[in-house]
Amino acid sequence: MADLAPTTVQTRPDQSDTELAEYLVRTAGDLAARMRTAGLTVDQKTSISDVVSDADKAAEAMIVAELAHSRPADGLLGEEGASAPGDRTWVIDPVDGTFNFVSNLPAWCSALALVDDEVPLLGAIYQPNTDEMWIGGVDHPTTLNGVPIPQLVDRPLHELAISTYLSPERLHEPELRESLLRAITGSASIRIIGSGSIELAAVASGRLGVWLHADTLPWDWMPGRAIIEAAGGVTEVFEHGGHRWHVAGPPTAVAQAKQTVVGAG
Numbered sequence: 001m002a003d004l005a006p007t008t009v010q011t012r013p014d015q016s017d018t019e020l021a022e023y024l025v026r027t028a029g030d031l032a033a034r035m036r037t038a039g040l041t042v043d044q045k046t047s048i049s050d051v052v053s054d055a056d057k058a059a060e061a062m063i064v065a066e067l068a069h070s071r072p073a074d075g076l077l078g079e080e081g082a083s084a085p086g087d088r089t090w091v092i093d094p095v096d097g098t099f100n101f102v103s104n105l106p107a108w109c110s111a112l113a114l115v116d117d118e119v120p121l122l123g124a125i126y127q128p129n130t131d132e133m134w135i136g137g138v139d140h141p142t143t144l145n146g147v148p149i150p151q152l153v154d155r156p157l158h159e160l161a162i163s164t165y166l167s168p169e170r171l172h173e174p175e176l177r178e179s180l181l182r183a184i185t186g187s188a189s190i191r192i193i194g195s196g197s198i199e200l201a202a203v204a205s206g207r208l209g210v211w212l213h214a215d216t217l218p219w220d221w222m223p224g225r226a227i228i229e230a231a232g233g234v235t236e237v238f239e240h241g242g243h244r245w246h247v248a249g250p251p252t253a254v255a256q257a258k259q260t261v262v263g264a265g
Contacts, residue, residue, distance in 0.1 A: 010023070010027070010066065011023060011024070011066045011069060011070040012070060013069070013070050013071070015070060017114055017121070017122055018122060018124075018135060018137070018140055020066075020067075020070055020071070021112050021114065021122055021123075021124035021135065022124055022126075022133060022135055023066075024062075024063050024066060024067075024110075024112055024124070025109075025110040025111060025112050025124045025125065025126040025133070026110075026126050026133065027062065027066075028059035028060075028062060028063055028094050028095075028110035028126075029059075029109065029110040029126045029127070029128040030128060031055070031058060031059050031062060032053075032055040032056070032058075032059050032094065032095050032101065032108075032110065032128070033128045033129075035053075035054065035055040035058060036053075036055060036101065036102075036104075040053045040054060040055055040102060041053065041054045042054075042102050047167070047169060049099050049167065049168075050099075052080060052098060053095070053098060053101065053102055055094075055095060055101070056079070056080050056094050056095045056098055057080050057094075058094075059094030059095060059110060060078045060079070060080040060081075060082055060092055060094040063078070063082075063090075063092050063094060063112070064076060064078065064082050064092075067090055071086075071090070073086055073087045074086040074087055074088045074089065074090055074114075075087070075088065075089040075090070076089065076090055076092065077089055077090070077091045077092065077218060077219070078091075078092035078093075078094070078219070079092065079093050079094065079217070079219045080094060087116075088114055088115065088116045088121070089114075089115045089116075090112060090113070090114055090115075091112065091113040091114075091115055091120075091218050091219050091222045091223070092111075092112055092219060093110070093111040093112070093197060093219035093220065093223065094110055095108060095109075095110060096108060096109050096110070096111050096125075096195045096196060096197045096198070096219070096220065097109065097193075097194050097195030097196075097197075097198065099194060100194045100195060105194070106129040106130075107127075107129075107193045107194055107195050107198050108127070108128075108129075108195055108198070109125050109126055109127040109128070109195055109197050109198050109201075110125075110126050110128075111123070111124065111125045111126075111197035111219065111223035111224070112124045112125075112223055113218075113219075113222035113223040113225070113226055114137070114226075115218075115222055119138075120137065120222045120223070120225050120226035120229070121137050121138050121139075121226070122135070122136075122137030122138070122140065122226055123135070123136055123137060123222065123223035123224060123225065123226030123227045123230075124223065125197045125198070125200075125201045125223050125224065125227060127198055127201075131145075132144060132145060132201075133145055133146075134201045134204065134205075134227050135227070136204070136226055136227040136228075136229070136230030136231060137226050137227075137230050138226075138230070140230060141230050141231070142204055142227050142228075142230040142231040144205060149204065149205055149206075149231055150206070151231060151232035152203075152204070152206065152228075152231050152232045152233040152249070152250050153206070153250065154250045154251050154252050154253075155209070155250050155252065155253060156252050156253060156256060157183075157186050157187050157209070157210060157252070157253040157256040157257055157260070158186060158187065158188060158256075159188055159209070160187060160188055160208075160209020160210050160249070160250075160253050161187065161188055161189040161190065161191050161208050161209045161210075162183060162184055162187035162189070162190055162191070162208075162209060162210050162211075162212055162257070163190075163191050163192070163193065163199040163202070163203065163208045163209075163210070163211045163212070164180060164183070164184065164190065164192065164211070164212045164213055165192050165194070165213060166180055166214075175241035175242065175243070176214055176241065176243055179214075179240065179241055179243075179245075179260075179261045179262070179263070180212070180214070180261070182260040182261065182263065183212050183257050183260040183261055185260075186256065186257070186260045187209065187210070187257075188209070191208060196211075196213065196216065196220035196221070196224065197220065197223050197224050199211055199224070200221075200223070200224020200225070200227065200228055200248060201224060201227055203224075203228055203233065203248060203249050204224070204227045204228045204230075204231040204233060205231075209249055209250070209253060210247065210248065210249030210250070210253040210254060210257050211224070211228075211246075211247065211248045211249060212245070212246070212247045212257050212261070213245070213246050214243040214244065214245050214246070215243055215244055216244075216246040221246055224248065225248060228248045228249070233248060233249055233250060233251075233254075234248070234249070234250070234251045234254050235247070235248040235254070236248075236254055236258060238258060238261075238262075240261055240262050245258070245261055247261075
């Protein structure tokens with residue numbers, strides 16, 4: 001397959017973090033889409049549904065090269081293995097929802113977060129199939145394609161759709177399964193999309209109500225966390241039953257989801 005990635009770096013050190021993040025996720029998403037059209041090589045990671053394609057690897061390599069040029073003092077943490085210490089850390093998910101991506105399903109994206117001392121300063125999520133770009137952070141109220149989105153309205157869990165996931169190989173874990181079922185039962189509906197960042201962006205946009213997952217990895221959490229917080233939502237990470245739970249959405253629904261997980265609701 002011909003190399004479809006840019007052959008030279010395109011970013012500049014004088015670009016703002018927001019401009020840089022937007023360019024990187026858009027370019028990564030477009031690169032992955034072109035590579036899918038040309039034909040992919042797909043490998044299995046930990047299970048039949050946990051896969052990686054050469055597009056994931058190429059998109060992450062592109063982002064790493066650009067950041068080495070434009071933010072040489074910053075660190076890296078990428079799903080496909082990028083790792084380097086630095087003043088701040090760019091958390092990279094070059095293709096989030098890879099199973100969807102390789103199955104020609106539309107719900108996948110490229111996502112990025114800039115993190116300082118475990119606090120996300122900025123998140124960017126780009127969904128190529130809908131050409132939607134979410135950006136939000138500490139100094140940037142969340143926008144969708146450059147337009148500020150309304151701040152999240154506080155609502156209870158029973159009025160909202162909950163977005164979650166439990167992999168088949170973990171269904172046998174009673175504490176995990178029962179905790180999740182309690183939260184689902186307390187919601188209006190359930191949606192499983194298969195891309196954590198798209199789900200979190202949908203919560204920020206008011207399309208979904210609350211996001212609840214267990215043992216989430218940083219690249220599946222940090223971009224969307226930044227965007228939800230910059231849209232007026234809240235996020236929380238808590239321990240229960242030997243698992244690390246991640247929940248995000250309107251304040252009341254987040255508190256109620258946590259209560260149901262721990263069995264107090």
